[in-house]
Amino acid sequence: MRFSRSVLTAAAFAALAVGTTTALAVPASAAPNTTPQKVCGNAYKTVNSAVVGSLGTVYLTYNAANGQNCVATIRNNPGAAVDMSAYVYVPDTDESAGDSGQYTSYAGPAYVYGKGHCIDWGGNISNVYVQITGSNCAALKEQRATSTR
Template identity: 70%
Template sequence: MRSNRPALALGVLAALTLGATTALAAPASAAPGTTPQKVCGSSYRTVNSAAVGSLGTVYLTYNASNGTNCVTTIRNTPGTAVDMSAWLYITDTDQGDDDYGRYTSYAGPTYVYGKGHCVDWGGQIKNVYVQISASNCASLKEKRVTYTR
């Protein structure tokens, strides 16, 4: 009687290889219900946000214990990977961070020290871009721009 062990072992190896390849090829993503705190960290509180059309929201968060801002762009409905971005820039210190790529659920996190500074930040999902300038600057009025390409 012949043994099926070689065939079974080959089948298991093929399945594991396919699973590992799929897992390694998948872009950063999160389960539905992702929050800015799940992306940036539990000590970050949302201080501002802006809709990215009807596709999602870009969030500006702040950690008061270390003076660091974080930005993440989160899709309303995760799905096939699309072009996404999240970025953050402190003009007067010339410090910034960004994340551009193809993601299924969110872009970011991006971090920059921003205590006592005005913040420029934004994000993108597919062809919809949001840019917020001079944000969280006490009495100064921020400027918001949304555009499509």
């Protein structure tokens, strides 16, 4: 079976175009490899978030069906394991949950029942810590603090 020169040339250009597109693509590690819903569950909707410097974000999520809050800290660029944490606390009921350790992508999930209550929550990535108090309390103003240690 003989191929014409134009068919072979077209195939070569197509292969070159695919190779160029692949070479210019952004590496997969340039974006987080998870979402708050993948960490906490699909029924949990993001209701608040706080950036952790340039390293990532802490997410507060809520499941209206069961009244549970969930917190997850997610890195912008997964990589080598670093110190990370996610925590949530309900001052009215003194209920708390947290997760901390050396992680490559995210810390959490941490769940508490929070329906009708103010929530304190936060987390860290490496040496950058975020703490939010009095959150999601209707008219009350929450307090945010970011620190490095």
